[in-house]
Amino acid sequence: MHSKDQISHDEYQKTADWLMSQTKHRPQVAIICGSGLGMLADTLKCQDSFAYSDIPGFPQSTVQGHAGRLVFGELKGKTCVCMQGRFHMYEGHSLLKTTFPVRVFKLLGVETLIVTNAAGSLADGLQPGDIMIIKDHVNFPGLVGLNPLCGPNDDKFGPRFPAMSGCYDKNLRCQAMEIAKQLGVAGLMQEGVYAMVGGPNFETIAEARLLHRLGVDAVGMSTAPEVVVATHCGLRVFGLSLITNKVVKSYEDSV
Numbered sequence: 001m002h003s004k005d006q007i008s009h010d011e012y013q014k015t016a017d018w019l020m021s022q023t024k025h026r027p028q029v030a031i032i033c034g035s036g037l038g039m040l041a042d043t044l045k046c047q048d049s050f051a052y053s054d055i056p057g058f059p060q061s062t063v064q065g066h067a068g069r070l071v072f073g074e075l076k077g078k079t080c081v082c083m084q085g086r087f088h089m090y091e092g093h094s095l096l097k098t099t100f101p102v103r104v105f106k107l108l109g110v111e112t113l114i115v116t117n118a119a120g121s122l123a124d125g126l127q128p129g130d131i132m133i134i135k136d137h138v139n140f141p142g143l144v145g146l147n148p149l150c151g152p153n154d155d156k157f158g159p160r161f162p163a164m165s166g167c168y169d170k171n172l173r174c175q176a177m178e179i180a181k182q183l184g185v186a187g188l189m190q191e192g193v194y195a196m197v198g199g200p201n202f203e204t205i206a207e208a209r210l211l212h213r214l215g216v217d218a219v220g221m222s223t224a225p226e227v228v229v230a231t232h233c234g235l236r237v238f239g240l241s242l243i244t245n246k247v248v249k250s251y252e253d254s255v
């Protein structure tokens with residue numbers, strides 16, 4: 001990590017102060033919308049929305065399916081802020097930039113972060129269209145030192161060595177499954193392990209087999225750094241992967 005990649009506490013604070021000067025909403029919940037899932041933000045009532053390009057200090061989204069807007073509003077009686085578009089490492093952002101909004105959310109007073117993503121399935125029981133409640137993750141970039149928490153620790157946000165063993169809140173996972181049962185959609189949902197890889201290419205068959213043998217149920221190119229930064233600063237996290245495709249694991253199935 002280079003010192004030019006560091007972001008000072010003041011920079012996060014300036015962005016949070018600017019947002020608080022532009023909207024009366026004070027969100028308790030932040031939602032990061034994954035690829036193709038941005039329409040969730042459109043359901044918020046009493047919206048105030050801001051293009052990322054207008055928000056001081058905010059990175060810019062470069063990926064199709066990520067509108068690049070921060071939307072504040074009410075969802076089922078809770079004040080929320082939604083990211084319509086996230087930042088990925090493969091776009092060329094530093095990991096601190098990809099997770100910049102999470103610390104801004106913390107400074108806005110957010111207590112719960114909901115992360116969503118589009119992911120490929122490795123588990124035989126997860127089909128396209130299913131939803132995986134993330135119970136844990138394997139942060140492949142993080143395991144080799146590509147971690148937003150590398151560099152000087154900002155003690156105002158959290159400790160040098162944060163625990164990650166409970167980073168996907170168990171109560172929220174149980175509640176989600178209960179609600180899915182009540183709605184009659186429990187058959188489409190199951191818990192599983194998400195792995196983040198760097199991308200932007202999809203997996204080779206050998207890589208897919210390796211991930212499967214390691215116990216990974218779904219794979220994508222996001223989420224883990226956001227969850228690490230959120231857990232570091234004490235946010236409660238809930239995560240969902242929308243399964244968009246089966247990852248090819250067999251040479252017979254390859255084209």
Ligand SMILES: O=P(O)(O)O[C@H]1O[C@H](CO)[C@@H](O)[C@H]1O
Binds near residue numbers: 033116
């Ligand atoms: O994780 P989200 O942002 O949903 O996007 C997923 O979809 C893209 C690939 O189609 C990758 O960016 C992958 O991570």
Ligand SMILES: Nc1nc2[nH]cnc2c(=O)[nH]1
Binds near residue numbers: 119220
């Ligand atoms: N790495 C990876 N990311 C995805 N995002 C959506 N599908 C996939 C996939 O199959 N692999």
